[in-house]
Amino acid sequence: MGEKRQYFLCGVGGSGMLPLALILRAAGHEVAGSDRALDQGRTAPKFDYLSAHGVRLFPQDGSGVVSRDQILVASAAVEETVPDVQAAIRLGAPRVSRARLLADLFNSAETPIGVAGTSGKSTTVAMIAWILSAAGRDPTVMNGAVMKNFTTEGALFTSALVGQGPAFVSEIDESDGSIAMFNPKIAVLNNVSLDHKSMEELRALFGDFLARAQIAVLNADSEEVMSLSSRAALTVTHGVEAKADLGAENIRVAPFGVSFAAVDRLSGARAGVALKVPGRHNVSNALAAIAASLAAGVRFEEAARALSTFAGVRRRFELVGEAAGVAVIDDFAHNPDKIAATLKTLHDFPGRLLVMFQPHGFSPLKKMRAEFIATFADHLGPDDILLMPEPAYFGGTTDRSVSSGDIAAGVNAAGGNAEACATREDCGRRLLDLARPGDRIIVMGARDDTLTVFADALVAALRQR
Numbered sequence: 130m131g132e133k134r135q136y137f138l139c140g141v142g143g144s145g146m147l148p149l150a151l152i153l154r155a156a157g158h159e160v161a162g163s164d165r166a167l168d169q170g171r172t173a174p175k176f177d178y179l180s181a182h183g184v185r186l187f188p189q190d191g192s193g194v195v196s197r198d199q200i201l202v203a204s205a206a207v208e209e210t211v212p213d214v215q216a217a218i219r220l221g222a223p224r225v226s227r228a229r230l231l232a233d234l235f236n237s238a239e240t241p242i243g244v245a246g247t248s249g250k251s252t253t254v255a256m257i258a259w260i261l262s263a264a265g266r267d268p269t270v271m272n273g274a275v276m277k278n279f280t281t282e283g284a285l286f287t288s289a290l291v292g293q294g295p296a297f298v299s300e301i302d303e304s305d306g307s308i309a310m311f312n313p314k315i316a317v318l319n320n321v322s323l324d325h326k327s328m329e330e331l332r333a334l335f336g337d338f339l340a341r342a343q344i345a346v347l348n349a350d351s352e353e354v355m356s357l358s359s360r361a362a363l364t365v366t367h368g369v370e371a372k373a374d375l376g377a378e379n380i381r382v383a384p385f386g387v388s389f390a391a392v393d394r395l396s397g398a399r400a401g402v403a404l405k406v407p408g409r410h411n412v413s414n415a416l417a418a419i420a421a422s423l424a425a426g427v428r429f430e431e432a433a434r435a436l437s438t439f440a441g442v443r444r445r446f447e448l449v450g451e452a453a454g455v456a457v458i459d460d461f462a463h464n465p466d467k468i469a470a471t472l473k474t475l476h477d478f479p480g481r482l483l484v485m486f487q488p489h490g491f492s493p494l495k496k497m498r499a500e501f502i503a504t505f506a507d508h509l510g511p512d513d514i515l516l517m518p519e520p521a522y523f524g525g526t527t528d529r530s531v532s533s534g535d536i537a538a539g540v541n542a543a544g545g546n547a548e549a550c551a552t553r554e555d556c557g558r559r560l561l562d563l564a565r566p567g568d569r570i571i572v573m574g575a576r577d578d579t580l581t582v583f584a585d586a587l588v589a590a591l592r593q594r
Contacts, residue, residue: 137194138162138227139203139213141184142175142578144273145227145302148289149202152234152271154183155291161199163189163213172578178286191216202227205305228307231271231299236312238269238297242421243311245301245338246319246348247331248466249414252406253317255442256418257298258290263435264427267292271299274461277440296425301338308334315424316342316361317417321353322466328353336360346420348413349373365424367416369409375416380409382477385448387412391419391433400433406441408474415439446471449584452591454566456480459584463489463575465497465504471571472508480567482513485556485583487574488520488533495531502539505547514563515540515547516556521577553583561590 136153138146141162154160161184167176168188180186187193191212194201201217201224209215217224235241244253251274258270259278270276270290279287301308303326316339321331336357339345345361348354349368358364366373369380377389388403389412404411415436422432441447444461451457458475462468468486475482484505488494494501505515517533537547550556560570572584 133157133159135159135196135199136161136230137199137201137213137217137222139189139201139207139211140164141179141186142166142172143204144288144576145204145231146202147175147179147286148271148273149227149231150179150184151182151289152269152291161185161187161193163187163193165189166578172582175286175578178284189213194220194222196220197222200225202230204228205307226307228302228305228310232307232310235271235297235299236310239295240297240315240425241311241313242296242298242315242317242425243301243313243338243342244299244317244319244417244421245303245308245335246317246354247303247322247464248470249319249410249417250300251442251461252411252445253319253414253417253421254298254300256415256436256439257317257421259439260418260422260427260432260435261294261296261298261425262290262292263438264422264431266296266425266427267294268296268298269294271297272442273300274445275443277442278438303331303334306330306334308338311338311341313338313342315344315346315421317346317421318354318357319348319414319417320351320466321357322464332357344424346417346424348417350413365420367413367420369413369416373416375420377412377416380412382407382409382474384478385446391416391429393423393429396429398429400430401437402433403437404439406439407446407477408470410470410474444581446474449572449581450588450592452588453564453594455564455568455570455591457570457572457584457588457591459572459581461575462486462573464493465500468501468504468573469508471573472504475569475571476508476510480569482510483560483563483568483570484509484513484515485553485560485570485572486515486517487553487572487577487580488517488536489575489577491520491522491529491531494520494533494536498531498535498539501536502543505536505540506543506545509540509545513546515545516550516559517547518550518553518556521574557583557587557590560587564591 194216
């Protein structure tokens, strides 16, 4: 990647594209891009941030692709009918997938650290990034979420870091099969559960991922993860419940944090950790981050100490505000495992839950219909209420045979309390009608940055009561 090139990123504001654009720009490449959200006037601050970092922005009408010297970067989901793709075809400009370009950057690093699994990737990547940075290792980091420790007034969308150290830390996505392109030195596998692919496909993809690594960091609390341990050349395990190389004792939960004693059973070392993010699942993420950092050469005590100043990532159980006795929480939970973890964490403390879940697409809604229904039926309390608008949709062809109404009906049939709303705005009005002191409103969903705007608006409306 030493040669300076011209890249055009189609969908440049996406959670996977934005950090890639920043990494390419910091490496001295010429970077431009387009995005439907930009054309629709959504999430303007994000695009202002990209522009301020030298990324030229164009409408998604093909006008930005003007030379065969440009390399069009697009995800596999971008259809050939998109004008940028059509322009590249006319000009004979090469096209590369986002995953392929990221894999090339990752694989060329001296110490590539890949974090995989169907839940917890963004938080674990951010924890590793903070540990390595605190230890003076100056990593390069590619994350799908904004890492709060690195945000400043002038840098609000820090989902990427460009460092001079040997480590390249990245989320590795299994949803499109692109995990097969990545060759980690240190492979972290948090969990294996149904999401975008079948369990058989996931076991094959994650098993091959571990087999390509020099050392694998495995969650011993997950039977599925441990069933793949024989694929790894060398393993380090961590567990909250299971006996493992790294463990946690004296776990104490709080509404927006959790403390514990991290124990390295290989060396006998112990260190206290006070996380500013809640839930036992984040204890597991923290142990994974410590284990990966140890494999990268950081001392145990140094890693544990850094985590006590870890600030979290955006939209991961993020308290937006409190007003009229009601707390509003913004959360990225979008698959059954993530939703269950968030609801379990919330139910550690009293208070009714008003959950607004916007599915991240019609396809995953259809694929995981039964699992979504079971998750909400099992983890909503008797007084909790689930509200669902239709899934996020930004264009293209899709099968709409399963709707949010189908999920709500299934939850109600199982004894829960769920409502399907025609629009998200209807959900907002209903939430405000229902909310009373002591309630907690949780805004759940992925792929739509305006969910945060929605959560902010709820807080503003509650303050006017």
